Amino acid sequence: MVTIKDVAREAGVSVATVSRALNDNGYVGVDTRKKVMAAIEKLNYSPNEVARSLYKRKSRLIGLLLPDITNPFFPQLARGVEDELSRAGFRLLLGNSDENVEKEMEYIQTFVQNNVTGIISATNHLDDQIYNELKLPLVLLDRISEDYPAVYSDGREGGRLAARTLIEKGAKRITLMKGPAHVRPAQDRFQGAIEELSHADIDFSVLSTTSYSFEEALGWAKELFEQFPDTDGVIASNDIVGIAIIHEALKIGKQIPEDVQIIGYDDIPQSGLSYPTLSTIRQPAYDMGRQAAQLLIKLIKKEQHIECKIQMPVELVERNTTRKK
Amino acid sequence: MVTIKDVAREAGVSVATVSRALNDNGYVGVDTRKKVMAAIEKLNYSPNEVARSLYKRKSRLIGLLLPDITNPFFPQLARGVEDELSRAGFRLLLGNSDENVEKEMEYIQTFVQNNVTGIISATNHLDDQIYNELKLPLVLLDRISEDYPAVYSDGREGGRLAARTLIEKGAKRITLMKGPAHVRPAQDRFQGAIEELSHADIDFSVLSTTSYSFEEALGWAKELFEQFPDTDGVIASNDIVGIAIIHEALKIGKQIPEDVQIIGYDDIPQSGLSYPTLSTIRQPAYDMGRQAAQLLIKLIKKEQHIECKIQMPVELVERNTTRKK
Secondary structure (H helix, E strand, C coil): CCCHHHHHHHHCCCHHHHHHHHHCCCCCCHHHHHHHHHHHHHHCCCCCHHHHHHHHCCCCEEEEEECCCCCCHHHHHHHHHHHHHHHCCCEEEEEECCCCHHHHHHHHHHHHHCCCCEEEECCCCCCCHHHHCCCCCEEEECCCCCCCCEEEECHHHHHHHHHHHHHHCCCCEEEEEECCCCCHHHHHHHHHHHHHHHCCCCEEEEEECCCCCHHHHHHHHHHHHHHCCCCCEEECCCHHHHHHHHHHHHHCCCCCCCCCEEEEEECCHHHHCCCCCCEEEECCHHHHHHHHHHHHHHHHCCCCCCCCEEEECCEEECCCCCCCC | CCCHHHHHHHHCCCHHHHHHHHHCCCCCCHHHHHHHHHHHHHHCCCCCHHHHHHHHCCCCEEEEEECCCCCCHHHHHHHHHHHHHHHCCCEEEEEECCCCHHHHHHHHHHHHHCCCCEEEECCCCCCCHHHHCCCCCEEEECCCCCCCCEEEECHHHHHHHHHHHHHHCCCCEEEEEECCCCCHHHHHHHHHHHHHHHCCCCEEEEEECCCCCHHHHHHHHHHHHHHCCCCCEEECCCHHHHHHHHHHHHHCCCCCCCCCEEEEEECCHHHHCCCCCCEEEECCHHHHHHHHHHHHHHHHCCCCCCCCEEEECCEEECCCCCCCC
16 A cells, blocks of 8 residues: 555655645645655555544544535535535535434534534524534534624525515515524524515515425415415515415416515525526525635634635525516 | 543443444443443543544445435435434435546545445446445445445336326327436436337327436426427426426416326425426435435445345326326
8 A cells, every 4th residue: 555655755755745735734835746746646645534634633524514405405505515625625524403403413523523624504503512612613604693604695685685676566565474483594584674664665464484394385375375365475485485385376366476476585496497487585505605615614724814704695586476677 | 531441441341342332343232231331421432433433444434426416306315315324323425426427436535535434326437447446335326236236216117107197198299308318217217108108009209308407407398399399298307307397388378287298207395386286206215315324234234135226116196287087
């Protein structure tokens, strides 16, 4: 088996230099790096990551904790994280918490036991002791906190934009769907929408929901039209629910957008395929994932001048569930 | 820090016994196991996975390679794998290959470098040297091969079932969409459908497609109705494309299912939310993931009498894009 010593000998440098070059840690001149890389290639050297991890107490593994990748917003985030980490030579340990605190703590613990170098987490349980005691770089994704670096989108503006759009397009009896209470971004966008609706001269109602799941989406949609049969504008809690509302509206014979306008949230890939296609507020999910990965890598490398809160912009995507003019 | 020696002393057994109990490897009596577990709990011992991995040349990590989790079929598979592995104390290293062979090989290589204990892969590149040289348990998922253990669904029967359904429900001019040529399960279901269509007394046409992506789905749907404007039954290459075909059919004024019937493939969660809801052939994706994880764990534990090919059944899910009887 080829060892780091063989590489050093082939490149005509010290073992420490090869190690620095491999680990991107400390200065290595351009020419030296080239020599080392040529030797690695020639000898087909493949460093054992576990041995390296034990030696350095660091690995090239990153833990990523998400609520549930079967919700189509999260695979986009995950791909952004993965693609960016991959470019920097890191690999992803993935866990889905199902927003269950025990499951989440178990994952964080095993991430630590596997010597991950850093963690990216979309958690609702930051107050838990395990986060306080974490001795690793941590980046929050799709979540906000005073105390930790975080990448999120501007939920309040997103909520405002959704409400403003329906108001401008002539909706007079708007129903605002409130997302699950324990999900912080859902509350931000709710607050943004309330703010805008409160200042407008229109009627509006609030329908509280407790999940984003596919299974329950049609149930919320039914409840919406039962409770507010005259609503002419719906701010859906997310795109899944928005697509379910399209389904229900058509089923009970409403014209979209003539009788009822609908605006979603997220811009998941499916939203361009519904009929009519769903107008929505776009969160740049893939880019949020990439930014979180970049931020974490900077924290791991202890780079100075790190921007620790990255708020990404949201935008209106006008499709066919809102009126044209 | 608490070490394995402390645990052995507390439990009154040897270090080797604690190790056997921890690693589920070799015989440990019930009483002894209880003593060890009590000592672990009392001392709050948390074995360092990396050190253990180096010592045993094994870790509790499993590599999972999928084409792309932003395709909604794959998060279901991934969750099945993860939930089952999780129960057995394993964690998931995730990679998306984008069906790109270089990317795939890079992932497999880093899985090995991180001392994964086994790999689950939905690969189209089994003939590559890296798989031949792999000295780890490997389970194929959603893929078939003579040479490796595999979990897949009955694609040929799925194709037959889709075709038979449209024929029985009175479609006379069926269009069969052929999935990407390099994806083996797509070809199996294509063959199954062809078989059934060839034996029926009806007209049919084939439209070849090269991707399952959201971005191109509406393009295939447009092409379908341009090339075969009179088609009254479509066997879509998968549910994403099926949903896009619903969109396009409604857009050009066709009634579903009166003018055109549509049947999808996969039964992704979205298919119950489209309007009309999509009839489809269901693959038990979550269970396929679970089965693959169970099979891999058996291989790791070297259990005898392992069933190495697991073919899962498919079923027709009748919704509203096919006629009622």
